[in-house]
Amino acid sequence: MTNTIDTKTVKHVANLVRLGISEEEAQIFSGQFSSIIDYFNMLNEVDTENVAPASDIANAENVLREDEVKPSMNREEFLKNAPQSERGYIKVPTVLGDE
Amino acid sequence: MELTNLTIQEIHQLLITKQISSVELTKATLDRIHDVDKKVKSYVTVTDDLALTQAKQADERIAKGENITPLTGIPFSMKDCISTRDVKTTCSSKILENYIPQYNATVTNKLADSGAVLVGKTNMDEFGMGSSCENSAFFNTHNPWNLNHVPGGSSGGAAASMSASLCTFSIGEDTGGSVRQPASFCNVTGIKPTYGRVSRYGLISLVSSFDGIGPMARDVYDCATVLEHIAGHDPLDSTTYQLPITNYTNNINKPINKMKLGIPKEYFVAGMEAGVESALQEAIRTYEKLGMEIQEVSLPHTKYGLPVYYLLLFAEASSNLARFDGTRFGLSVSENAKDVIDIYLQTRREGFGDEVKRRIMLGAYALSTGYYDAYYLKAQKVRSLLRRDFETALASCDVLLAPVSPTTAFKLGEKTNDPLEMYLSDIYSVATNPAGVPALAVPVGFSNNMPVGMQLIGKHLDEATLFQVGHAYQQVTDWHKQLPSL
Numbered sequence: 001m002t003n004t005i006d007t008k009t010v011k012h013v014a015n016l017v018r019l020g021i022s023e024e025e026a027q028i029f030s031g032q033f034s035s036i037i038d039y040f041n042m043l044n045e046v047d048t049e050n051v052a053p054a055s056d057i058a059n060a061e062n063v064l065r066e067d068e069v070k071p072s073m074n075r076e077e078f079l080k081n082a083p084q085s086e087r088g089y090i091k092v093p094t095v096l097g098d099e
Numbered sequence: 100m101e102l103t104n105l106t107i108q109e110i111h112q113l114l115i116t117k118q119i120s121s122v123e124l125t126k127a128t129l130d131r132i133h134d135v136d137k138k139v140k141s142y143v144t145v146t147d148d149l150a151l152t153q154a155k156q157a158d159e160r161i162a163k164g165e166n167i168t169p170l171t172g173i174p175f176s177m178k179d180c181i182s183t184r185d186v187k188t189t190c191s192s193k194i195l196e197n198y199i200p201q202y203n204a205t206v207t208n209k210l211a212d213s214g215a216v217l218v219g220k221t222n223m224d225e226f227g228m229g230s231s232c233e234n235s236a237f238f239n240t241h242n243p244w245n246l247n248h249v250p251g252g253s254s255g256g257a258a259a260s261m262s263a264s265l266c267t268f269s270i271g272e273d274t275g276g277s278v279r280q281p282a283s284f285c286n287v288t289g290i291k292p293t294y295g296r297v298s299r300y301g302l303i304s305l306v307s308s309f310d311g312i313g314p315m316a317r318d319v320y321d322c323a324t325v326l327e328h329i330a331g332h333d334p335l336d337s338t339t340y341q342l343p344i345t346n347y348t349n350n351i352n353k354p355i356n357k358m359k360l361g362i363p364k365e366y367f368v369a370g371m372e373a374g375v376e377s378a379l380q381e382a383i384r385t386y387e388k389l390g391m392e393i394q395e396v397s398l399p400h401t402k403y404g405l406p407v408y409y410l411l412l413f414a415e416a417s418s419n420l421a422r423f424d425g426t427r428f429g430l431s432v433s434e435n436a437k438d439v440i441d442i443y444l445q446t447r448r449e450g451f452g453d454e455v456k457r458r459i460m461l462g463a464y465a466l467s468t469g470y471y472d473a474y475y476l477k478a479q480k481v482r483s484l485l486r487r488d489f490e491t492a493l494a495s496c497d498v499l500l501a502p503v504s505p506t507t508a509f510k511l512g513e514k515t516n517d518p519l520e521m522y523l524s525d526i527y528s529v530a531t532n533p534a535g536v537p538a539l540a541v542p543v544g545f546s547n548n549m550p551v552g553m554q555l556i557g558k559h560l561d562e563a564t565l566f567q568v569g570h571a572y573q574q575v576t577d578w579h580k581q582l583p584s585l
Contacts (some may be wrong), residue, residue, distance in 0.1 A: 016463040018447035038404035053479035063337035083431030092426050094438045
């Protein structure tokens with residue numbers, strides 16, 4: 001039986017979630033994903049023609065508040081967990097390319 | 100009298116009559132942790148210093164007679180996905196192995212305000228993804244009833260810490276059974292409250308629309324007491340109900356005769372372990388003797404609960420876990436990174452375990468162009484039907500009684516090679532979360548010497564009835580009082 005989800009698809013979704021994976025891992029995941037998704041296809045049996053998708057759980061109301069200035073965590077405290085920081089900013093390598 | 104085996108109610112009496120101090124009790128708990136937890140491995144972090152400081156403060160409160168609550172001076176443990184300022188909060192993941200939050204979850208603050216004493220943070224499946232605690236990136240937790248078996252998951256450490264008497268109550272989190280299933284596997288009482296009843300602020304999100312923080316305790320009464328202290332509206336979580344908190348213990352002793360108990364027929368089908376089935380049938384007979392009216396009900400979409408739950412979990416988790424990118428907090432793998440994308444790819448590859456990887460990839464798949472309608476949208480539609488099932492069944496009865504799990508705690512390693520088989524073990528616990536209804540897990544006996552649990556499922560915001568019905572059962576049975584020998 002061929003896998004419903006091939007390694008190419010696995011690598012595509014890995015890239016979507018910014019996850020580095022090897023060829024070998026892609027093969028293992030391909031088999032596992034296929035059996036999971038094949039099982040979940042049982043949802044196709046359910047007639048949902050006139051059913052609205054659930055968009056909330058029971059308690060949906062917009063919650064509004066005044067936009068007030070309040071003290072927030074100070075910068076030094078906030079940066080405690082940052083892997084790299086410089087002059088009060090979080091430091092990361094290039095985000096945008098040259099072009 | 101073993102202090103660590105007592106209930107909150109019993110300890111509270113001893114504390115306010117000055118027969119014991121919180122420091123004494125906290126020391127006894129910490130000593131037991133340092134002795135017994137070598138075998139059980141339920142704690143990721145033990146907070147000795149903090150606990151003793153909080154215990155001293157509790158004793159001062161009691162001495163002055165000020166602000167004493169039923170939780171003042173009581174040692175508790177908390178699942179390691181709930182933020183604790185200055186105390187590591189790891190989600191049992193390598194990516195957060197050294198993460199120390201700068202703020203408390205609302206639940207953490209509420210418990211500190213009530214005077215409870217935090218003794219440690221408990222092990223879990225990484226980010227709550229699992230049913231056995233075997234997906235912890237650090238170590239396996241063992242079931243106190245048989246160390247070769249799993250404690251359940253994902254709040255496996257929480258349940259094991261309760262069962263092994265390594266705390267007096269424990270705070271877990273339930274996304275699809277993660278309080279109820281480990282509670283049942285370890286002979287503990289635990290509740291998943293109505294979605295929106297307890298603030299999720301400071302809870303590291305798995306599935307924002309299912310997640311629910313809930314207590315585990317020695318009995319239903321204690322569970323009700325703890326929920327009273329952690330529930331309520333929170334301006335920092337706009338999905339919390341504005342409604343005042345019910346006093347859950349006020350009416351807990353009211354008789355339950357003439358109340359209607361619904362038995363969902365789809366939950367009593369082939370595939371259930373014989374000893375689990377007989378324990379549940381015995382519990383139903385007990386309720387019959389207590390005067391409840393038993394009636395069969397139907398939740399016709401039960402078998403679709405599992406795919407609905409998992410597809411929505413995959414989707415929401417893939418988006419929630421996008422924040423772990425190695426740039427602002429947590430693990431960061433940046434060697435030879437030529438741009439920020441390389442940091443993301445490397446950090447997430449090294450920081451996440453296989454189950455987390457599987458679920459976020461499947462989430463991206465279910466949400467991606469071409470598959471969104473077939474998977475994510477379809478699951479949201481069937482979710483509406485699941486909710487309707489519960490509404491219909493609960494319109495004709497007060498509570499539903501169902502198994503928590505088709506089996507008792509399985510052996511360590513038994514299901515780790517097949518992810519789908521592990522998912523199938525959640526078949527009875529997952530449907531309540533997409534529906535948002537509360538469910539209380541209560542010990543009902545043993546099968547092959549391992550604990551069995553039932554769940555009582557109630558109407559939205561009707562935890563009080565669940566506690567009343569659960570408490571009535573525990574007045575005439577003593578399964579919940581059985582302790583493992585360690």
